[in-house]
Amino acid sequence: MDRTDYRILREIQANSRISMVELSRRVNLTKTPCAERVKRLEKSGVIKGYFAALEPEAVSAGHVVMVQVQLSRTTAAELEEFNAAVQRVPEIQSCMMMAGGFDYLLKIRTRDIAAYRELLGTAISQLPHVMQTHTYVVMEVVKDEVTLSLPALPGKRMK
Template sequence: MPDDLSPMDRYDAAILRALSEDGRMSVTELARRIGLTKTPTQARVRRLEEAGVIAGYRAVLNPIRMGLAHVAYVEVRLSDTREAALQAFNRAVRALPEIEECHMMAAGFDYLMKVRTSDIADYRRVLGERISTLPHVAATSTFVAMEAVKEHGL
């Protein structure tokens, strides 16, 4: 943590918890919730933002209401894992909106992706036309999610 952010106390933790639930909350409401007045609450939020603890604010979209209920996890094995190949793969993945998350793994495969589409037929198209054609993809394995028990943001 940066030097300009002293160890977080219970007020900072309460601010982060409250804003993670409702980032549009007014400073007045936030201050009321955490038990401080508006001015010190506002100063704490600004300090947390400047230190990068609060990285930003955004709308949390409901993908199911957007017609994107199908979730698949895809293991990807690359044919080349030298740095240039990894960078080419990473750049190409960032350009595909269907890939909601992508993580380089320390496992028997190289990457794990979370792919969201409208249905299995749409996923099959994305797999065949987009994911399989990413740079250096040698093989993929798909795991279809049947139900989201806990999902970030929803």
């Protein structure tokens, strides 16, 4: 990837609905080469998709908890089974395997604490191989970005 690719990525992250004409203008390319670069970035998996950023409160998902999960065992098969099951719980917004005193950290969004309590009993505690969970209620979301901070200078070249 070169500087132009990074400029394209910055613009698309800021506004995924930008027209190709406007994107081309902002990165100082003509429309066809700009469109070819975007297609290459999509095909190579650098651009994974496009989405709308929603206001959580407006869609009844304003309550956030972080949940530490400790599994009873962590063999490859059990980790795969847990990972697959997490994918099927839509309220789990992110799931990260951790090094340290617990195995996973989940970010969960629900309508309110009662909805989370129900989810904890019906889905989270029922995930495969869960031995213990610790829930931390988020009192205020100060920063919750989905965009990536891109380096000023590109690293290695993309094939």
